Amino acid sequence: MTETATPIPDTGPAELDDVMAAAAAAAPAMGGLRPARRAVMLRAVADALDAAADELVPVAMAESHLPEARCRSELGRTTFQLRFFADLVEEGTYLEAAIDVADPGWGMGPRPDVRRMLVPLGPVVVFGASNFPFAFSTAGGDTASALAAGCPVVVKAHPGHPHLARLTGRVVAEALAGVRAPAGVFAVVYGMETGQRAVLHPATRAVGFTGSIPGGRALHDLAASRPEPIPFYGELGSVNPVFVTRAAMKARGPEILSGYIGSFTLGAGQFCTKPGVLLVPEECDLGPLTHAVADLAQAPLLNERVAEGFEHRLGELADHPAVEVLVRGVRTPAGWTPTLLRTGVESLLRHPGVLLEECFGPASLVVGYGEEDRLAEVAGLLQGQLTSALHAEEGDAVAPRLLELLSGRAGRVLWNEWPTGVSVTHAMTHGGPYPATTSVLHTSVGATAIRRFLRPVSYQSVPDPLLPEALRDGNPLGIPRRVNGRPEAG
Amino acid sequence: MTETATPIPDTGPAELDDVMAAAAAAAPAMGGLRPARRAVMLRAVADALDAAADELVPVAMAESHLPEARCRSELGRTTFQLRFFADLVEEGTYLEAAIDVADPGWGMGPRPDVRRMLVPLGPVVVFGASNFPFAFSTAGGDTASALAAGCPVVVKAHPGHPHLARLTGRVVAEALAGVRAPAGVFAVVYGMETGQRAVLHPATRAVGFTGSIPGGRALHDLAASRPEPIPFYGELGSVNPVFVTRAAMKARGPEILSGYIGSFTLGAGQFCTKPGVLLVPEECDLGPLTHAVADLAQAPLLNERVAEGFEHRLGELADHPAVEVLVRGVRTPAGWTPTLLRTGVESLLRHPGVLLEECFGPASLVVGYGEEDRLAEVAGLLQGQLTSALHAEEGDAVAPRLLELLSGRAGRVLWNEWPTGVSVTHAMTHGGPYPATTSVLHTSVGATAIRRFLRPVSYQSVPDPLLPEALRDGNPLGIPRRVNGRPEAG
Numbered sequence: 001m002t003e004t005a006t007p008i009p010d011t012g013p014a015e016l017d018d019v020m021a022a023a024a025a026a027a028p029a030m031g032g033l034r035p036a037r038r039a040v041m042l043r044a045v046a047d048a049l050d051a052a053a054d055e056l057v058p059v060a061m062a063e064s065h066l067p068e069a070r071c072r073s074e075l076g077r078t079t080f081q082l083r084f085f086a087d088l089v090e091e092g093t094y095l096e097a098a099i100d101v102a103d104p105g106w107g108m109g110p111r112p113d114v115r116r117m118l119v120p121l122g123p124v125v126v127f128g129a130s131n132f133p134f135a136f137s138t139a140g141g142d143t144a145s146a147l148a149a150g151c152p153v154v155v156k157a158h159p160g161h162p163h164l165a166r167l168t169g170r171v172v173a174e175a176l177a178g179v180r181a182p183a184g185v186f187a188v189v190y191g192m193e194t195g196q197r198a199v200l201h202p203a204t205r206a207v208g209f210t211g212s213i214p215g216g217r218a219l220h221d222l223a224a225s226r227p228e229p230i231p232f233y234g235e236l237g238s239v240n241p242v243f244v245t246r247a248a249m250k251a252r253g254p255e256i257l258s259g260y261i262g263s264f265t266l267g268a269g270q271f272c273t274k275p276g277v278l279l280v281p282e283e284c285d286l287g288p289l290t291h292a293v294a295d296l297a298q299a300p301l302l303n304e305r306v307a308e309g310f311e312h313r314l315g316e317l318a319d320h321p322a323v324e325v326l327v328r329g330v331r332t333p334a335g336w337t338p339t340l341l342r343t344g345v346e347s348l349l350r351h352p353g354v355l356l357e358e359c360f361g362p363a364s365l366v367v368g369y370g371e372e373d374r375l376a377e378v379a380g381l382l383q384g385q386l387t388s389a390l391h392a393e394e395g396d397a398v399a400p401r402l403l404e405l406l407s408g409r410a411g412r413v414l415w416n417e418w419p420t421g422v423s424v425t426h427a428m429t430h431g432g433p434y435p436a437t438t439s440v441l442h443t444s445v446g447a448t449a450i451r452r453f454l455r456p457v458s459y460q461s462v463p464d465p466l467l468p469e470a471l472r473d474g475n476p477l478g479i480p481r482r483v484n485g486r487p488e489a490g
Numbered sequence: 491m492t493e494t495a496t497p498i499p500d501t502g503p504a505e506l507d508d509v510m511a512a513a514a515a516a517a518p519a520m521g522g523l524r525p526a527r528r529a530v531m532l533r534a535v536a537d538a539l540d541a542a543a544d545e546l547v548p549v550a551m552a553e554s555h556l557p558e559a560r561c562r563s564e565l566g567r568t569t570f571q572l573r574f575f576a577d578l579v580e581e582g583t584y585l586e587a588a589i590d591v592a593d594p595g596w597g598m599g600p601r602p603d604v605r606r607m608l609v610p611l612g613p614v615v616v617f618g619a620s621n622f623p624f625a626f627s628t629a630g631g632d633t634a635s636a637l638a639a640g641c642p643v644v645v646k647a648h649p650g651h652p653h654l655a656r657l658t659g660r661v662v663a664e665a666l667a668g669v670r671a672p673a674g675v676f677a678v679v680y681g682m683e684t685g686q687r688a689v690l691h692p693a694t695r696a697v698g699f700t701g702s703i704p705g706g707r708a709l710h711d712l713a714a715s716r717p718e719p720i721p722f723y724g725e726l727g728s729v730n731p732v733f734v735t736r737a738a739m740k741a742r743g744p745e746i747l748s749g750y751i752g753s754f755t756l757g758a759g760q761f762c763t764k765p766g767v768l769l770v771p772e773e774c775d776l777g778p779l780t781h782a783v784a785d786l787a788q789a790p791l792l793n794e795r796v797a798e799g800f801e802h803r804l805g806e807l808a809d810h811p812a813v814e815v816l817v818r819g820v821r822t823p824a825g826w827t828p829t830l831l832r833t834g835v836e837s838l839l840r841h842p843g844v845l846l847e848e849c850f851g852p853a854s855l856v857v858g859y860g861e862e863d864r865l866a867e868v869a870g871l872l873q874g875q876l877t878s879a880l881h882a883e884e885g886d887a888v889a890p891r892l893l894e895l896l897s898g899r900a901g902r903v904l905w906n907e908w909p910t911g912v913s914v915t916h917a918m919t920h921g922g923p924y925p926a927t928t929s930v931l932h933t934s935v936g937a938t939a940i941r942r943f944l945r946p947v948s949y950q951s952v953p954d955p956l957l958p959e960a961l962r963d964g965n966p967l968g969i970p971r972r973v974n975g976r977p978e979a980g
Contacts, residue, residue: 028894073599080598093977096938098917108570108914109563112907116917116938119897121930224714228874228924231931384718394953403956404518407609407947415952417602424598426975427588427606429948434718440611440945441721447975448586448606448946455930456938457897458919462905463884466893480977485916485937487583487970487977 004062004163010191016198022184023123023152024203029182031120031150034469035095035477039086041181042148046082048175049075049139049168056167060133063161065300065335070267071134078134081141081424085148085450092479092490094118094148094450097470099483102461113461115471118454120150121231122205125198127219128158128165129210130302131270137161138168138188141424141445142208142233149453151205152185156195160303165190199223199232206453209234210272210444212309213358213435220438233452234438235430237358238386239276240419243375243402245392246281248416256391257289260364261296263418265338268299269362270306273387273419276359279345279375282368286326286342289366293327293340300335301361307336310361314339317359322347329362339363345374352381372398379405384433384440387412387419409433411443494552494653500681506688512674513613513642514693519672521610521640524959525585525967529576531671532638536572538665539565539629539658546657550623553651555790555825560757561624568624571631571914575638575940582969582980584608584638584940587960589973592951603951605961608944610640611721612695615688617709618648618655619700620792621760627651628658628678631914631935632698632723639943641695642675646685650793655680689713689722696943699724700762700934702799703848703925710928723942724928725920727848728876729766730909733865733892735882736771738906746881747779750854751786753908755828758789759852760796763877763909766849769835769865772858776816776832779856783817783830790825791851797826800851804829807849812837819852829853835864842871862888869895874923874930877902877909899923901933 011019030038049056053075060071088094097117104110124146128137135141138155146153157165169188176186189198199207199222207223207230209216216234223232244256264275280286301307311331318325322343329339339362348355348367355365369375379402382388388410392399406413411432422430428446431437437444442452459467469476478490501509520528539546543565550561578584587607594600614636618627625631628645636643647655659678666676679688689697689712697713697720699706706724713722734746754765770776791797801821808815812833819829829852838845838857845855859865869892872878878900882889896903901922912920918936921927927934932942949957959966968980 028898031898032894077598084597091975093972100915100917106913106915107574108567109911111913111915114913114915114917116919116936122898220719221714224711224719229710229714229928231929394956399956403952404522407949407958408518408521408612411946412948412950413952414950415956417951421599423596423601423604425590425596425601425604426972427590427604427948429606429946431946433945438719439721441941443946446606446948451931455923456901456919456921456933458902458917458936459897460902460904461907462893462903466884466889466905468897482583482916485581487979489977 004059008162008166008190011189011194013197016189016194016201019154019187019189020123020198020201020203023154023187026152026182026184027120027122030152030185033150035089035092038148038150039090040179041176042082042086042089042144044175044179045139045172046079048171050079052171056164059164059167060161063164064133064302066267074132074134077424078139081135082139082144084424085144088447088450089148092477095470095479097479097481099471099481101484114458115467116456116458117468117470119457121453121455122151123203124151124153124453125204125207126153126155127195127207127209127211128155130158130160130306131267133161133164136210138165139172141449145449146208146453149450151453154198155188156198157188157190162190196222200226204230206231207233208444208452211236213237216438231452232438233442233444235272235444236435236437238272238432238436239356239358240273240385240387241277241279241378241382242275242389242391243379244278244280245396245398246372247393247396248391249281249284251393253284254288258292259418261289261292263420264364265296265362266420268301268336269338270302270360271420273422275364275389275419277356277365277367279367279369279378282344282370284368286366290326290340293338296338298332298335298337299362306360310359313359314361314363316354317341317363317365320351320354322351323365336362341365343367345369345378349377349381356382376401376405379409382409384436385410386430386432386436387414389414389417389419391416411436494549498652498656498680501679501684503687506679506684506691509644509677509679510613510688510691510693513644513677516642516672516674517610517612520642520675523640525579525582528638528640529580530669531666532572532576532634534665534669535629535662536569538661540569542661546654549654549657550651553654554623554792564622564624567914568629571625572629572634574914575634578937578940579638582960582967585960585969587969587971589961589971591974604948605957606946606948607958607960609947611943611945612641613693614641614643614943615694615697616643616645617685617697617699617701618645620648620650620796621757623651623654626700628655629662631939635939636698636943639940641943644688645678646688647678647680650795652680686712690716694720696721697723698934698942701726703727706928721942722928723932723934725762725934726925726927728762728922728926729846729848730763730875730877731767731769731868731872732765732879732881733869734768734770735886735888736862737883737886738881739771739774741883743774744778748782749908751779751782753910754854755786755852756910758791758826759828760792760850761910763912765854765879765909767846767855767857769857769859769868772834772860774858776856780816780830783828786828788822788825788827789852796850800849803849804851804853806844807831807853807855810841810844812841813855826852831855833857835859835868839867839871846872866891866895869899872899874926875900876920876922876926877904879904879907879909881906901926
């Protein structure tokens with residue numbers, strides 16, 4: 001019996017109470033630390049995770065069935081992300097410090113001295129994702145941005161990789177203790193009911209979630225039903241439709257189709273950014289695409305639950321009267337081979353509820369269109385998306401209209417690129433209108449992910465020595481601030 | 491029969507559908523306007539309202555029973571606010587434009603060109619407030635910030651001043667038409683059920699609300715229950731407790747008590763920032779305060795519904811066994827005289843559910859305390875507040891701890907000042923944890939109120955001519971942007 005086969009018991013209600021009470025007790029100390037101290041904590045966690053790679057990666061591989069190279073690169077992305085937030089916290093713009101000095105001549109009447117900054121919300125509950133055991137789980141983006149903001153974090157381990165959660169949790173907790181982080185600032189809990197109780201717990205001040213639409217919606221509704229509703233940041237599902245114009249297909253057809261195959265089969269199609277629908281001119285010869293997909297090897301899915309969900313949803317699509325199966329994927333002991341489906345744009349427009357819904361796993365739907373105007377019709381009826389891509393030529397008449405429509409429905413709009421592989425940068429958005437997320441104003445990846453865990457406080461006429469350092473006259477933290485509405489460098 | 495006595499019929503479901511469809515149709519055009527064009531619109535509305543003051547103010551006075559000077563100054567605040575957002579939109583920082591150029595050496599692997607900005611959410615439904623017929627109603631802060639963001643606005647008129655809503659709406663609509671704003675970008679609707687239907691309407695993308703806790707909570711729950719949940723920005727209720735240290739009372743007692751009277755009776759106590767609780771040393775002689783309050787004249791309340799709510803809640807407080815009535819306000823044909831109540835800190839700590847709850851109207855509760863440590867206990871059990879004030883001396887040992895606790899519970903923390911009179915500035919926060927608001931991350935007053943109606947979109951590798959102007963290489967809008975994480979001036 002391998003270590004990962006031993007079940008980890010659910011966290012009981014009393015133990016959860018203790019964890020949440022410790023998190024609540026840690027919140028003022030954590031929030032009161034100078035940003036530079038939190039940067040030290042984030043870097044210590046990153047270093048400890050890097051140092052534990054040889055211990056972590058085999059557990060990740062055993063529990064998620066992801067290959068070693070993917071696990072190692074995902075761990076690298078995770079520690080990069082922690083260091084990225086450490087830099088961000090030191091730089092200080094994220095505090096949004098703003099000072100309006102008293103002004104007796106202010107247009108609506110004399111104004112007092114008002115100084116604003118963002119402060120941490122308090123304990124954050126993070127739900128790990130099945131498909132990113134490192135980067136969207138125990139020490140992933142939600143945890144990194146919440147700790148960076150100054151919030152204690154309680155991770156609800158994903159049932160797909162509980163042992164990795166426990167091991168990662170130990171590495172994180174030890175690293176935090178090693179740099180004297182406040183006790184109680186980080187913990188991992190287990191069990192579905194535990195997660196629900198954590199969302200409803202009075203000490204919880206926000207929730208970060210990455211997962212399915214039904215699971216996320218149920219937790220969103222719980223969070224909204226609390227006596228005190230709290231922000232629920234759920235990153236749920238997305239079809240990530242890709243629109244290919246006639247001119248683009250003519251100019252770069254083989255390259256586009258090969259990019260498509262690479263993107264929709266990457267990680268066995270288990271990315272929230274997988275292109276689930278590809279719109280191509282109806283005259284496009286799908287023979288080479290079909291052959292290339294049919295030749296692909298099988299890959300295991302993350303776990304039995306994901307596999308069951310995939311088979312069910314794939315059945316809905318493949319059995320739909322308007323859908324033709326170009327390549328029927330098969331299940332072997334070593335995993336699934338990819339499935340390729342086809343339909344026409346008229347059918348897509350007639351049945352968007354079935355055909356324009358996420359299918360999580362190695363399958364994608366090619367949609368042939370006649371007139372290019374139909375692309376705008378499809379774009380116009382899309383639900384919220386994490387991404388949408390346009391493959392086009394710069395002179396395409398349809399391009400400006402499509403870009404405008406897609407930016408109205410997706411958090412990220414790509415040009416001649418593929419949506420999988422989300423970079424962690426300042427300008428990244430990984431979000432979008434519902435059901436892509438439950439919080440259309442925010443992103444779960446990139447610098448501004450930290451905003452989700454901060455709230456504004458204004459201090460009116462508070463004497464300088466009693467102000468938070470970020471707002472004092474002398475700018476002791478050396479951070480960028482807005483003074484009387486104008487930016488000033490740190 | 492005066493004009494304001496004629497009832498305005500509720501907007502029917504079909505008419506609401508038309509209004510919402512027009513708003514949805516206007517959204518792309520409105521969102522696509524250059525910021526400078528929207529600034530023109532906002533200034534045109536402000537100018538038109540100023541020009542119509544002599545027509546608007548009498549209607550406001552008749553419907554709200556507020557005195558002329560107050561109505562005129564509130565209208566001035568309203569048009570100032572519209573021009574403030576016009577300036578903000580032209581300046582452009584609010585777009586949060588950020589550019590990360592492609593970088594093959596990026597730490598987590600080569601990154602593409604990613605450019606982020608904020609775009610408007612779409613149609614916003616605004617619920618006017620009873621107590622600010624101008625500044626938080628038809629052309630108030632929610633409307634100004636939503637239009638500034640580029641969102642069409644549908645105002646649900648407050649039943650307390652429907653004729654003012656209709657008249658203001660006409661002035662706004664004509665001003666917008668006069669500068670060729672997109673048709674459908676602004677409308678006023680009437681009726682409680684109409685408001686509920688508007689919150690649930692598929693075209694609505696966000697809601698701004700100022701009002702009571704029960705009313706706001708019910709609409710919040712509706713917004714969260716939608717097939718696609720939308721942001722609901724409710725500014726609900728607040729007690730705005732004021733803490734006075736022993737040293738401050740000793741140094742400035744009479745000045746503090748006279749400031750308190752002025753603040754809690756301002757506008758007949760009908761401000762969401764009214765100080766509802768004043769904590770003073772128990773040995774403080776309340777005789778002069780009592781006499782001063784007893785001498786005050788009556789003032790009318792906004793309307794019968796507000797009066798009924800006030801009388802009910804006042805009864806709860808005045809009849810509470812732990813509460814002593816120092817001055818019992820009376821109702822006369824010309825309005826109410828103020829009520830002053832007293833209790834001890836032990837009672838407050840024992841019955842926070844009753845004693846630390848908003849009482850909207852001309853009444854306030856003075857709480858005597860013994861040890862100054864009790865102030866921190868009270869601060870520790872506060873619910874979310876819009877404001878909390880500390881009157882203290884700089885050397886007070888209790889001050890730093892109190893400021894920290896209050897900043898954890900209130901959106902604005904004041905030092906030796908009174909919470910009524912919210913200035914519209916860059917650094918202002920008018921918000922706070924529930925039940926002060928339903929959206930702890932946001933403010934409904936000040937520059938950042940515009941954020942509520944914007945969402946981020948990232949453009950990946952989109953060719954320069956096809957990018958929104960705000961993100962093009964040449965920075966044609968001349969706005970401040972972050973490039974590779976570093977701020978660049980416009």
